[in-house]
Amino acid sequence: xxxxxxxxxxxxxxxxxxxxxxxxxxxxxxxxxxxxxxxxxxxxxxxxxxxxxxxxxxxxxxxxxxxxxxxxxxxxxxxxxxxxxxxxxxxxxxxxxxxxxxxxxxxxxxxxxxxxxxxxxxxxxxxxxxxxxxxxxxxxxxxxxxxxxxxxxxxxxxxxxxxxxxxxxxxxxxxxxxxxxxxxxxxxxxxxxxxxxxxxxxxxxxxxxxxxxxxxxxxxxxxxxxxxxxxxxxxxxxxxxxxxxxxxxxxxxxxxxxxxxxxxxxxxxxxxxxxxxxxxxxxxxxxxxxxxxxxxxxxxxxxxxxxxxxxxxxxxxxxxxxxxxxxxxxxxxxxxxxxxxxxxxxxxxxxxxxxxxxxx
Ligand SMILES: *[C@@H]1O[C@H](CO)[C@@H](O)[C@H](O)[C@H]1NC(C)=O
Ligand SMILES: *[C@@H]1O[C@H](CO)[C@@H](O)[C@H](O)[C@H]1NC(C)=O
Ligand SMILES: *[C@@H]1O[C@H](CO)[C@@H](O)[C@H](O)[C@H]1NC(C)=O
Ligand SMILES: *[C@@H]1O[C@H](CO)[C@@H](O)[C@H](O)[C@H]1NC(C)=O
Numbered sequence: 001x002x003x004x005x006x007x008x009x010x011x012x013x014x015x016x017x018x019x020x021x022x023x024x025x026x027x028x029x030x031x032x033x034x035x036x037x038x039x040x041x042x043x044x045x046x047x048x049x050x051x052x053x054x055x056x057x058x059x060x061x062x063x064x065x066x067x068x069x070x071x072x073x074x075x076x077x078x079x080x081x082x083x084x085x086x087x088x089x090x091x092x093x094x095x096x097x098x099x100x101x102x103x104x105x106x107x108x109x110x111x112x113x114x115x116x117x118x119x120x121x122x123x124x125x126x127x128x129x130x131x132x133x134x135x136x137x138x139x140x141x142x143x144x145x146x147x148x149x150x151x152x153x154x155x156x157x158x159x160x161x162x163x164x165x166x167x168x169x170x171x172x173x174x175x176x177x178x179x180x181x182x183x184x185x186x187x188x189x190x191x192x193x194x195x196x197x198x199x200x201x202x203x204x205x206x207x208x209x210x211x212x213x214x215x216x217x218x219x220x221x222x223x224x225x226x227x228x229x230x231x232x233x234x235x236x237x238x239x240x241x242x243x244x245x246x247x248x249x250x251x252x253x254x255x256x257x258x259x260x261x262x263x264x265x266x267x268x269x270x271x272x273x274x275x276x277x278x279x280x281x282x283x284x285x286x287x288x289x290x291x292x293x294x295x296x297x298x299x300x301x302x303x304x305x306x307x308x309x310x311x312x313x314x315x316x317x318x319x320x321x322x323x324x325x326x327x328x329x330x331x332x333x334x335x336x337x338x339x340x341x342x343x344x345x346x347x348x349x350x351x352x353x354x355x356x357x358x359x360x
Contacts, residue, residue, distance in 0.1 A: 026051040027114055027123050027162045027201065029088045029187040030097040033078035034205040035144075036067030038102060043070075051092060053199035059257040064186070064204040068144060072206050077182050079210040083173035086136070086156070088187070090114050090167050092123060097165070114165045123162045124191035133271035133279075134161030134189035136169050137250045138207065140218065142181030149258055152186060153221035153247045159272050159279040161189055170281035174214040174289070182208040188250045193266045200253050216286040219293035221247040223260045228274035233267050243276040245292035247285035251275065 028050035031037075041047045044066070054062040080086055092115035094103035101107075110116025115123050125131045137152035156169035185207035190200055227243035229236060251269040253261040261269045271277045284290040 026053050026199075027090050027092050027189065028203050029090055029205070030094055030099055031078060031088060031205060032076040032099065033072045033207065034067075034203055035064050035072065036070045036203070037072060037099075039067060039070055040104065049093075050203050053197070054202060055197070055199040055254055057255050059255070062200070062202065062255050063149070063258075064144070065202055067204065071144070074206075076206065078185065078205055078207040080138075080171050080175060080185070080207055081210050082171055082175045082212055082214070085168040085170050087166050087168050088136075089165055090134075090162050090187075091165055092118065110165075112165050114162050120163070121196070124196050125163065126192075126194060128160055128163050130192050130194065131160045131163050132190060132192050132268075133157055133159040133277065134167075134187065134201075135250060135271040135277065137186050137188060138175075138218075139184045139186075140176075140179060141184060142179050144184055144204070147184055149252055149260070150221070150249060152250050153218050153282075153285055154188075154250055154271070154277065155218075155282050155285060157271050157277045157279055157282065161271070162191070172281040172283050172285065174216045174283070174286055175209045175212060176215050176217060177212040178208045182206055186250070188271065190251060190253060190268050190270055193268060198254060198265050198268055200251070200255065202250075216288055218285050219247040219287045219290070221249045221285070224248040224251060224269070224275040224277065226263070226269065226274060227276055228272070230267075230274060238273070245276065245284060246290035247282075247293060248275075248277070 028034075030050070034050065036048075036050045039049060041049050048066055050065060050067070052065075054065070060066060078086070089097045089099075091097045093105075093108070094100060095105035095108040096110060096114070096116050097103075098109070100109060108116060120127065134157070135154045136156045137154045139147045139151040139153075141147050141151060155172055155175065158167050158169055161167060183206075184204060186202055186204045188200070188202055190198075222244050225242050225244045227239050227241075229238045249260060251261050251271070252259050253263065253269055254265070263269050269275055272279075285293070287293050
């Protein structure tokens with residue numbers, strides 16, 4: 001399957017807009033911790049509201065929805081509570097959320113509906129069994145300009161997105177503390193192709209981990225692979241051997257730059273079993289929680305020697321010390337130096353390791 005030719009796409013758009021005389025209902029998370037909380041359709045030369053879908057864009061335009069210059073107030077950081085659900089509002093527009101007062105419109109909330117007054121097809125699902133899931137990811141970096149797409153690790157999934165306005169995301173109990181200045185999180189969503197044009201959604205927000213009880217490090221996230229049953233594309237059975245286990249990056253798809261997914265327009269990657277994203281908390285993302293996180297995904301860090309790996313990182317004295325130090329008092333010792341090394345250095349060291357192991 002290839003991407004639609006521009007001419008065909010225009011006719012598609014015309015066809016869709018005649019079916020739906022109203023603006024197609026796209027969706028975003030809404031919270032004061034988000035980047036672009038007050039961005040309207042006139043803030044940018046184009047409609048760059050948080051709900052506007054991302055398609056065929058250069059990196060700067062899709063990354064954080066091009067809202068880096070519209071940060072939240074520092075006091076509005078979202079507090080993730082380990083082991084408890086984070087409930088976020090997802091809606092087609094701000095006036096349908098608790099934050100309608102700053103929308104410039106009236107109060108158009110409609111219970112748990114993300115898009116009051118619209119049929120579900122307007123938020124890209126024919127019915128609840130046609131929802132494809134959405135994700136929250138976290139980067140342990142307080143400087144938003146320092147985050148690369150490869151830094152985000154998906155930590156929570158909800159398979160029935162976008163269906164409920166109030167969507168619960170379970171937060172893994174082992175989420176480690178954020179560096180001074182907090183972390184950054186982002187919401188991601190890709191919907192089914194049977195309900196409108198394909199695109200990707202991303203909204204960034206400022207987050208931190210409140211009352212952490214663990215200092216388990218999140219492993220370096222890897223690119224997810226297609227491995228679930230996919231009857232629509234001629235694969236009736238799942239292929240677990242093809243799955244990426246452990247920490248995974250979000251799905252960056254259909255943009256001009258920095259994609260990590262190269263699926264065709266009608267076979268989108270999803271935040272569900274198709275890419276081994278289980279519903280709920282992603283409890284296998286920590287270095288010590290999944291063999292896949294250490295075996296073929298060495299992230300060099302202080303005190304680690306290079307050479308043939310015997311056992312897993314969890315066997316190392318350093319990791320054992322870390323596991324014992326899981327009382328909240330250890331948390332204050334956490335510093336910026338504990339965040340993963342620069343990805344470029346990581347890649348270079350990775351290549352060196354591959355070369356050395358190859359020679360050996
Ligand atoms: C958004 O707009 C509201 C209402 O004007 C204002 O109180 C709030 O400070 C704004 N938030 C940001 C992040 O600009
Ligand atoms: C949901 O939509 C799918 C796709 O059109 C359809 O096959 C299925 O029967 C529908 N399920 C319900 C419960 O309506
Ligand atoms: C997904 O969100 C819905 C609506 O809030 C909630 O009922 C459901 O439990 C959530 N799923 C998970 C796995 O947390
Ligand atoms: C394995 O995953 C890759 C990457 O997502 C995908 O292109 C390929 O089709 C998958 N193979 C099987 C047999 O599922």
